[in-house]
Amino acid sequence: MAEIEIPPYFVCPISFQIMEEPVTTVTGITYDRKSIEKWLMKAKICVCPVTNQSLPRSSEYLTPNHTLQRLIKAWILSNEAKVVDNQIQSPKSPLNRIHLQKLVKNLELPNCFQASMEKILELAKQSDRNRICMVEVGVTKAMVMVIKKKFKEGNTNGLEEALKIIRLLWNEAMINNMMKPLVGKNMDFMNSLTWILKIYIDTNNFEMVNEVMPLLKLTIDVVDSNLLGNLNIEFFVTMVRVLRKRRLFSKQAIKSALYVLIETCPLGRNRTKIVEAGGITELIELELEKPEKNVTELVFNLLAHLCSCADGREQFMRHAAGIAMISKRILRVSAATDDLAIQVLSVIAKNSTSKEFVLEMLQVGAVSKLCMVMQADCASYLKEKARDILRLHSTTWNNSPCIQLYLLTRHQR
Known part of the structure; x- marks a missing residue:
């Protein structure tokens, strides 16, 4: 032809x-x-x-x-050409702004609320053009107001649609610098999301937990850091519950939970609150399931933060697999993981003089791993950290039959 x-x-x-x-x-x-x-x-x-x-x-x-x-x-x-199903499809009419504004106005009417929410969600899913138009006419603000209002009323009607609409509009709203003024100046929206997340976890609504967690991650990025230092214990209990029920949720939801905890951890008394909520125990359990590399890096990042406080180190040491898990990951995942793992071992070794801890490091292979770091192709500062840990309890480790003597003696000064 x-x-x-x-x-x-x-x-x-x-x-x-x-x-x-x-x-x-x-x-x-x-x-x-x-x-x-x-x-x-x-x-x-x-x-x-x-x-x-x-x-x-x-x-x-x-x-x-x-x-x-x-x-x-x-x-x-x-010409019998084939473009779309043997013909060009008739174009969809551009979204009518007046119609959209009417839908937003109808949200104030109880009899029209649910139908309007469903229609707005349908339109938001259709095209980038619709989403741009929605941001321009104030749909993002309307959805934020719906969520905060439902939180105050204790009413879940329309929440699923509102959450999905905000996620669809978020990127365009960020381009227009709208999200920080809407959700970042006070804790109302964050508190609303925490309440919603708790409800969905309690009712086993796994799909919506997967929807809320990425939205919470996006929100954390725009909330003023001084506000994040005042998060209550209930927030962290809810985050840790997501980690505890990790097998029920998407990988994206788990990564979002880890990201949220990392971002909030250094602020105020948040480290202590995460530990109090059982965070370290769940992080170790998560890592024992051998997740993908980027999840491991997030877990170790958070463990390094939490073990910098006494309560965190105590909870870490109470877990029978803590030291063994940390040791096993060294030289097996990434340079970033090696750095964080040695940081955890260092802070624990410096603050724990118990005979049980010193022997455990030897028995689970932590001392051998540190010696391997000394011989591996690692950064010099990392080798120096490993050397410092080995020096702390070298007397006990030198006299033990659990490790080949040359591994220790080679690196003594």
């Missing part, structure tokens, strides 16, 4: 594909809607790709080119 020559004015200047939904910009150039909207959404400076003239970012300034649409459709049919 001979090649069919495509009329050049049927082709989008960005994608170089036949346009499915041609729209004309204010500069007079026609593009496929998906291509130009993606261009405008990601561009730091909005200019026409062909003329280099300034363009408004909003999609409301894109005019559907119905004449060209009909010509392309007729040409495809006449």
Whole structure:
């Protein structure tokens, strides 16, 4: 079959594909809607790709080119070309702002609330164009207000839709610098999410726990750090519960929980609160399941923070597998993990003089691993840390038959 020559004015200047939904910009150039909207959404400076003239970012300034649409459709049919299901699909009408504003207004009416929430979620899922429009007309703010209102009322109606809508709109709202003023200036939204998460854990709503945890992670990034230092114990109990029930939730939810704990750990008395909630025990149990590399790095990061306080070290030492687990991961995961693992062993070795601890390090292979670090291709500062730990209890370890003598004597000064 001979090649069919495509009329050049049927082709989008960005994608170089036949346009499915041609729209004309204010500069007079026609593009496929998906291509130009993606261009405008990601561009730091909005200019026409062909003329280099300034363009408004909003999609409301894109005019559907119905004449060209009909010509392309007729040409495809006449040439039996296949674009989408043997024909170009009719374009969806752009989201009507007035209709959207009415949906937001209807959220205040009890009889219309649920239907409006479901419709907004449906529209948010459809396209980037819809999500941009929603952010511009204030849907993000409306959803934040819904969540905080439901928290105060103790009412869960509409929460699932509100949470999903906020996640869909978050990136666009961040581009417009909207999220910090909405959720980062006080603890209302954080407290609401904690309450919601607890309900979903209690009711075994695993799907929504998976929805809330990434949203909580995003929220932590915009909340003022001085506020995070005042988180209550209930918040950390809830985070640790997510780790405890880890097999029920997605990997993303578990990573989000670890990230949240790492970000909040250094502030105020949060370290003590995480330990009080049983955090170290659950971290060790999680690591014993041999998770993927980036999860291990998060776990060790958090353990290093928590073991810097006395309560944390005490809880770590109470776990029968703590020292063994740390030792086993050295030289097996990553350089970052090695650094954190030796940091944990160092702080525990310096603060624990009990005979049981010294013998345990020997029996589970921690001393051997430190000697291996001395011989491995590691950073010099890491070898120095390992040497310092070995010196702390060298008298006991030198006299033990549990380790080959040359491993210790080679590194004495």
